Amino acid sequence: MSWFTGPPSWGELERVLNGKPRRAGMPLTDPPIDGGDSPAFSRKRGVYLPPDLPLDQRADSHVPYAELHAHSGYSFLDGASTPEELVEEAVRLGLRAIALTDHDGLYGVVRFAEAAKELDMRTVFGAELSLGAHPESIARTDEPDPPGPHLLVLARGTEGYRRLSRRLAAAHLAGGEKGKPRYDYDALTEAAGGHWHILTGCRKGHVRQALSEGGPEAAAEALADLVDRFGCDRVSIELTHHGHPLDDERNAALAELAPRFGVKVVATTAAHFAEPSRRRLAMALGAIRARHSLDEAAGWLAPLGGSHLRSGAEMARLFSHRPEVVTAAAELAEQCAFGLELIAPQLPPFDVPDGHTEDSWLRHLAMTGARERYGPPERAPRAYAQIEHELEVIARLQFPGYFLVVHDITRFCRENGILCQGRGSAANSAVCYALGVTAVDPVANELLFERFLSPERDGPPDIDIDIESDLREKVIQYVYDRYGRDYAAQVANVITYRGRSAVRDMARALGFSQGQQDAWSKQISRWNGLADSPDVEDIPEQVIELALQVSNMPRHMGIHSGGMVICDRPIADVCPVEWARMENRSVLQWDKDDCAAIGLVKFDLLGLGMLSALHYAVDLVAEHKGIEVDLAKLDLSEPAVYGMLQRADSVGVFQVESRAQMATLPRLKPRIFYDLVVEVALIRPGPIQGGSVHPYIRRRNGLDPVTYEHPSMEPALRKTLGVPLFQEQLMQLAVDCAGFTAAEADQLRRAMGSKRSTERMRRLRGRFYDGMRERHGITGEVADRIYEKLEAFANFGFPESHALSFASLVFYSSWFKLHHPAAFCAALLRAQPMGFYSPQSLVADARRHGVTVHGPDVNASLAHATLENQGLEVRLGLGSVRHIGDELAERLVDERNTRGPFASLLDLTARIQLSVPQTEALATAGALGCFSITRREALWAAGAAATQRPDRLPGVGSSSHIPALPGMSELELAAADVWATGISPDSYPTQFLREYLDALGVTPADKLLDIPDGTRVLIAGAVTHRQRPGTAGGVTFLNLEDETGMVNVLCTPGVWARHRRVAQTAPAMLIRGQLQNATGAVTVVAERIGRIQLAVGARSRDFR
Structure with missing residues (x-):
């Protein structure tokens, strides 16, 4: 194994770890990594590795030129190249510098800066602000061509960047919701302070827009306003040439304005993609942004034919009558350029008691905790020596504030009854153990502190805190309150195009019907790439071509699962903040890798469903069985x-x-x-x-x-x-x-x-x-x-x-499953969504362990699953019923607790306002059975009851007379249960086919261990999972479940390919294969796969 080639391949790993010799000519290639949930596997995008750009492929750069107006994919559907691709093409073209000016944000600047640093390209940072025509701004994706002008701002140095970032944040927060920034033009004018440079912009810029709508004089008025606001030495007229017939005439009119106002003129390409080959993708993204097809959008989409980067020589040819505007762009870039690393922030000072420094306060807390964990020093000298060593390293690296913040968060959790624990390499630290951040004793377990923190580390340590997921929001809001919303924010997560979303959106852009878009996207599996995949057969080539180009491009921004940053200055000085779609959440415009690259200190507050489940289990056992665990x-x-x-x-x-x-x-x-x-x-x-x-x-x-x-x-x-x-x-x-x-x-x-x-x-x-x-x-x-x-x-x-x-969590959850299976089941249902299995499978497993599960009942259920009969039986919650949800379920329970049980269906609808669909869902779920009516009778009465309310005249609405109706069969009841709650409490879909399956010779899951290893068997069941790990060499694993248990099925690539459509889509399967059970675990190696029809619906969870 060569030592300089990066990570070894999987085959090479196996060879080395099994002591096998290398085969002659064995290649040394990078592995197809799939880290699963391993914290050892880095999900970071990794350092930027520049491509090889041979000199003979670089354009002639004898004409100095810099691109001052360029959009990347972080203009979200208005740019068709990544920031890195823009930089790479700028280098190839010999540009002196390049600016990134995405819409209303600095989303892509870190990636842009990293690539530019590696390729020695000078950088200018800016943004194109969507000012809007009125105070109630319109999101750029709400209309084909939103009204209002744009303002293109370039930051002149770090102070200009800080001011721009602050105004972007202010606009996004003033807009009140995600994607609708609202700018105060006067505030922008005041904020500039000579630290911005304004370009007149593209067709949406003030001056260009005025020229198109009112002619040269209107353009002169618009330019005069810009000069009055920002100064003639901070405004430049921008000329572009995209091959439009009127480009020369428009540019001439704009250039003639320059002497009147004493401003300079610069040329740009107003680039929306790096190379000409991305033109059609850029047009398709523009159509998607407007929710139209390319044909429908053709009338308003800006001409993008020439919106790619160009060399100085090519720009000089386009602007041969005004060659000075090309070199002027390079000169302006020289004035504005700076490196992003200059804005690096720090943690804020931690508020410590009088007489203490951060170092001394951390020492005090650590030693206090050590006495609780280890006893006095003479009893655990190794532990105290380790703590002393760690405190010395922490002080030397100036990280005590980081540990104090983490301790403060975990202290808040403990004081508020919120289960939490530090995870990852933080458990290697005796200081973290003494502070109560982690639950693992690193001294007793002989763990190396240096895996967590060593003197040579060039950044703060990484402490992930697992918090019970249902209470994590309280912790997040505490951090906002404790450190101030201006100084704390959540980290973004970039949602990129993948196979299915890429095919769907590109098919939409090309004008295919909604049904066709859905059908094509559904036939793309989550495991295959689009290139050379069998999944793409029957999909038109032009759809696949665009889908391949857009794959991994940004689609929109989400919220990271747990990352928060805390800063020593307003975070908006470093990165703009905007509202997330979740209520009361503000989020950065950068992801976790961007934050790490710049030096923003991130704390991971991760929601862990099992901690919630364990908390619920402890509470349920105490409440219903009187046992304190x-x-x-x-x-x-x-x-x-x-x-x-x-x-x-x-x-x-x-x-x-x-x-x-x-x-x-x-x-x-x-x-x-x-x-x-x-x-x-x-x-x-x-x-x-x-x-x-x-x-x-x-x-x-x-x-x-x-x-x-x-x-x-x-x-x-x-x-x-x-x-x-x-x-x-x-x-x-x-x-x-x-x-x-x-x-x-x-x-x-x-x-x-x-x-x-x-x-x-x-x-x-x-x-x-x-x-x-x-x-x-x-x-x-x-x-x-x-x-x-x-x-x-x-x-x-x-x-x-x-x-x-x-x-530890494995043991705790196993203990509850063994000793309190009903409480364990109810706790898991309360903590959903979490884990590997659906609620249907969890309930089926509980039944196999002797637990009786009851459906929802408006007079017996709580909002969530609970226990009955001294904690031995489970009652499903009202919140599990379709259309009901947690809030309405809580109101139903509160009303019942306050004024007593509901006497009838009409009493229920009189006291709680329910819609017809909500009442019908309760009826379907059997939640109205307490009124001594069957489900069919309840469904008949539901519409009348929901429309007979005190605020309406008697007799208005449906008839309230309930005719005598037959009850539902067992199969119909199961189907109703699954439709209403996703769970059939007392049955499983396959049991209704058992007679048919027995006739076929199907072996139930619970009998497979009794059959000799190697026997060919026929099995059947609902598909609960499909999984194809990246480490499995193309093997796909299925999990089938019947009323008796589960079976793991292994599908080789060949079998999967032969039965792909059935294997990929069937909710239930009939599989013939070879049984493997010699080790005590059952696996069936599939040979043939068929589809079976279940009268009761089932859905699988598919994983990588």
Whole structure:
């Protein structure tokens, strides 16, 4: 394995970790990474790697020119190239500088700046402001051509940037909702202060618009207003040439205005894409923005034929009568250009008690917590020594404020009864453990602090806090209140075009019908790319061509799952803030990678559904069974819990409920808590494709001996039986084998995982080999094998600290499933959406464990699922009923608690205003059965009851007479339940086909373990999941469920291709295949797939 080629391939990983020799000519290519939920896998977009731009492909740049007006994909449907592509093309064309001027924001400036820095291109930052024609501004996607002028602003240096960012934020917040900025033109004038440069802009600019509508004099008035507001030395007339017949005439009229007002004239391309090949995509995006087809939008879409970047020489030819306007653009860019790194912010000072500094206050809190965790220093000298060491490093790196903020957030959670825990490498820190941020003792577990924080670190540590998802909003609002909305904001998430959305939107742009758009998009699987995919057959070539071009382009901005930034200055000085669609949430215009690149300190407040479920379970057991459960005092060695897991009885259990985990549990046979730690880490891309799973399981079960390449590896690998699983082990191996310090070991880990650390990697590799030779005399093949194992796991190893944090939740959830299955089921239903399984599957599993589940009832249900009969039975909540929702369900329950049960359907509708669809949904769900009427009778009466209210005249509405109607059959009741709530409480769809399936010879799921391994079987069931991990080599996994249990089905690429349409879309299947159950876990390797029809609906959850 070569050490300078970046991450190894999966095949190379497996070869190294199994000690196999390299095959001759084995390629060294990057792996198709799919990190799943592994925190070891970086979901960052990574550092920008510039393309190779040979000199002979670069345009002649003898004419100085800079592009001052360019839109990227971050103009959201008004730009057809990424910021990086604009920079790359600017370099190829030999431009002196390039500006990014996206609409109403600075969304793409960090990516733009990163690419420009790598390619040595000067940058100008600006924005095109949509001023609007009236105070109630219109979103740019609400009308084909929104009214009102645009103002193109270029920032002159960092102060200009700060002022522009602030005004953008003010406009977005003043607009009151996402996508509708409202600018105060006078405030813009005042804000400029000589730090902006204004271009007259494109056809929507004040001057161009006035020229088109009122002629030269109107244009002169508009220019006079700009000059009066911003000064003649801060305004330039912008000329563009897109090949339109009137371009020359318009440019001449505009240029003639310049001497009258003492302003300069510059040429731009007003670029909306980098290269001419993106023209049609730009037109298609414009049509999508206006919600029209290209043909319908042809009348108003601006001509974009020439809206691509051009070289100085080409611009000089276009403006041959005014060559000075081309060079003037380069001169203006020189005045405005600066690097974005100059705006780097810091954390705000933390408010500490009088007499303390941040350092001393952190020390006080850590030592106070240490006495609670460890007792007095003489009882735990190692722990206190570790805390002292960590505090010294934290102080040296000037990070105490960061730890104080995290402690403050977790303190708020504890004081407000909100379950939370720090995750990831933060659990390597004894200070975090003492502060109560994490629940894992790093000293007892021998975790390396330097995996979390080392003296050489160039940025703040990364502490993720898991918070119970249903209460996370309280924590987010606390951060806003504590630090001020001007100084705190959530991080954005860029929603990009993927296969289905790309096909749908491009088909719409090309004028295909809604039905055709939906049909084509649905046949694209979530796993295949569009290029050379079998999914694209029958889709017109022009749709696929545009869809390929738009893939991975920004579609819109969302909110990151948990990232918040806190800043020492108003955040709007660094990045504009705007309203999110969620109520009372303000969000940055940058994503987490942008924030990290600039230096904004991010805190991840992540919602974890299992923490909510555990909280609900504790409360339900206390309320209905009178048992107080303290999670921290559970016996982590209880054999019955491990026995349940060894049977793969883990539906609903945190982290070990997936089909891969269920297949591994009977093989691993967890017996102690550390087995759960390993189980969490084992089913991850690195161990799976690196070949660690089978060797570890065989060693754990005594089938293979535990061996090491060299005795010096034993201390690091002893816990995992000589098989490397954790990133901390990589670092410990460097310490033990080569004499590295822990900080040096972390440098090695980082360098191995980086494609840009070639020179540093060369030095560290030499140091590692020297250390092995000097300390232990390790040389030759043994040295190579040790180093290769380290390199193999550098990218994909899992942090042991993270696995320890999650293993606790595995045990807690398993304990509740074993001892309180009804409470566990109700808790999971309350915490939805979460986990791997649908509520239908969770209820079916609970029934198989002896739990009785009742449907919703207006006189018995709460808003959410609850318990009955001393906590042994589950009652579904009213909020689960279609059209009802949480708010109305709470009102129903409050009314019942205040004024007593509802006496009749008319009493219900008199006291609670319900629409006809809401009343009918309650009737369909059986929630009106307490009134001694059948579901059909309730449905008949629902319309009349909903329209007979006190505010209406008697007799107005439907007839309230209920005729005698027959009851529903069991099948009809199940179908009604699933339609109304998504759950059939006392049945499963396949049971109504059991007689037919038995006649076909179908084996029920619960009988498959009794059949000899290798037997060909016929199985059937509803599809609960389809999953194709990126690590599986094209294999797709299906999960079928019948009334008796679940079956994992493996589909090879060939089988999937032969049955693709059925396999991809059928809600229920009949599958013939070969049974594999020798290890105690059932898998059927599919050979033939067919469709079966269920009278009761079922929907699958499809995962990567």
